[in-house]
Amino acid sequence: MRIEEGSIEVEVPGEATDGKEGEVFYNPEMELNRDLTVATLRAYREREGDESAAPTTYLDATAASGIRGVRAAADGWTATTCDVDPEAVELAAENFERNGLEGETVHDDANVLMHQERFDVVDVDPFGTPIPFADAAVRSAQGLLCVTATDTAPLCGAHFESGVRKYGAVPRNTEYHAEMGLRVLVSALVRTAAKFDVAARPVFSHVTDHYARTYLDLEQGARAANALLDELGHVDHCQHCLYRDHERGLLADPGEECPHCGHHLQTAGPLWLGDPHDPEFVAAVREQVTDDLGTADRARDLLSTVEEELSAPTHYDQHRLYKRWNESAVGMDDFLATLRDAGHEASGTHYGGTTFKTTADVAEIEAALH
Numbered sequence: 001m002r003i004e005e006g007s008i009e010v011e012v013p014g015e016a017t018d019g020k021e022g023e024v025f026y027n028p029e030m031e032l033n034r035d036l037t038v039a040t041l042r043a044y045r046e047r048e049g050d051e052s053a054a055p056t057t058y059l060d061a062t063a064a065s066g067i068r069g070v071r072a073a074a075d076g077w078t079a080t081t082c083d084v085d086p087e088a089v090e091l092a093a094e095n096f097e098r099n100g101l102e103g104e105t106v107h108d109d110a111n112v113l114m115h116q117e118r119f120d121v122v123d124v125d126p127f128g129t130p131i132p133f134a135d136a137a138v139r140s141a142q143g144l145l146c147v148t149a150t151d152t153a154p155l156c157g158a159h160f161e162s163g164v165r166k167y168g169a170v171p172r173n174t175e176y177h178a179e180m181g182l183r184v185l186v187s188a189l190v191r192t193a194a195k196f197d198v199a200a201r202p203v204f205s206h207v208t209d210h211y212a213r214t215y216l217d218l219e220q221g222a223r224a225a226n227a228l229l230d231e232l233g234h235v236d237h238c239q240h241c242l243y244r245d246h247e248r249g250l251l252a253d254p255g256e257e258c259p260h261c262g263h264h265l266q267t268a269g270p271l272w273l274g275d276p277h278d279p280e281f282v283a284a285v286r287e288q289v290t291d292d293l294g295t296a297d298r299a300r301d302l303l304s305t306v307e308e309e310l311s312a313p314t315h316y317d318q319h320r321l322y323k324r325w326n327e328s329a330v331g332m333d334d335f336l337a338t339l340r341d342a343g344h345e346a347s348g349t350h351y352g353g354t355t356f357k358t359t360a361d362v363a364e365i366e367a368a369l370h
């Protein structure tokens with residue numbers, strides 16, 4: 001099937017495939033992810049400045065049809081695609097040619113290629129967890145690392161042991177599960193980079209549909225890597241009253257009892273407690289969303305919400321709170337305005353239409369709304 005995405009036309013398998021039955025993987029649902037990648041690459045290149053120093057090389061490490069690499073090439077990047085599946089490699093080569101674009105297509109294990117070659121930008125968009133590629137990706141990427149994870153159940157604590165094994169962190173299944181997953185993922189990537197004396201700071205992240213995506217700025221140096229370790233820590237969560245608190249530091253010092261309702265507290269971590277976004281960079285990405293991107297409206301909405309999102313490490317779901325209060329929910333704009341009138345900072349989040357962040361704790365939220 002021939003499809004158009006952005007300014008390119010590529011051949012992909014006829015229907016959405018999982019890539020596990022001898023067919024090259026293609027998922028039309030990931031168009032937003034790819035559009036945001038194109039816009040992020042543009043913002044990154046612009047931020048890096050003058051022509052001679054600007055980043056030029058992009059690796060699509062787990063490429064399937066090569067759609068990401070071809071789109072990057074169409075935007076002026078010197079693109080390389082890699083896949084272990086020979087049919088995928090052949091299709092990627094045809095897709096470069098179909099668009100009259102140059103692009104190197106490598107048939108290899110991405111870990112082998114990434115240990116051998118360096119690229120300004122490395123993009124890892126695999127099946128499930130990206131962790132098997134993380135060491136090599138950090139070694140290979142010179143500037144920006146782009147990572148997708150689709151194993152949301154281990155990340156958010158729904159598959160607890162799997163999450164602990166893969167990410168070296170304790171995840172907890174809370175009502176902010178998508179954010180828990182993102183912070184577990186970023187924590188693992190920050191710690192992976194730190195092993196190589198590299199600081200990996202997230203500049204834009206989002207959780208959409210069934211995946212988490214994060215873009216990390218890489219900086220060489222033990223001191224810079226140490227500074228990021230200071231932004232890891234733990235969240236204490238009460239499943240009963242939704243109280244939560246967080247503390248920085250690699251060693252957990254969990255509270256035993258919820259100070260709000262006295263129930264047992266669960267501890268998650270080490271999580272990334274810093275901001276998963278650089279709002280200035282996110283604004284620059286939004287500026288780079290052009291109308292030829294098929295998901296332009298959705299991308300702009302998501303980026304504006306992310307830009308405004310407070311950096312607090314957990315969010316609330318307004319409906320969960322109203323259910324506990326046994327009341328009907330008010331509109332989100334009024335809800336946020338009430339919190340602000342009571343002297344708290346408050347914002348919506350990109351995790352869902354009924355989610356919000358605030359500097360108020362659960363008791364202060366309740367007091368402000370009653």
Ligand SMILES: C[S@@+](CC[C@H](N)C(=O)[O-])C[C@H]1O[C@@H](n2cnc3c(N)ncnc32)[C@H](O)[C@@H]1O
Nearest residue numbers: 025062063064083084085088109110125126127
């Ligand atoms: C989810 S698909 C990639 C989708 C693609 N990035 C897109 O946007 O359409 C994952 C791809 O990774 C490839 N893959 C799996 N293990 C790999 C490895 N060790 N090295 C390189 N590619 C690998 C699979 O063959 C598959 O084509």
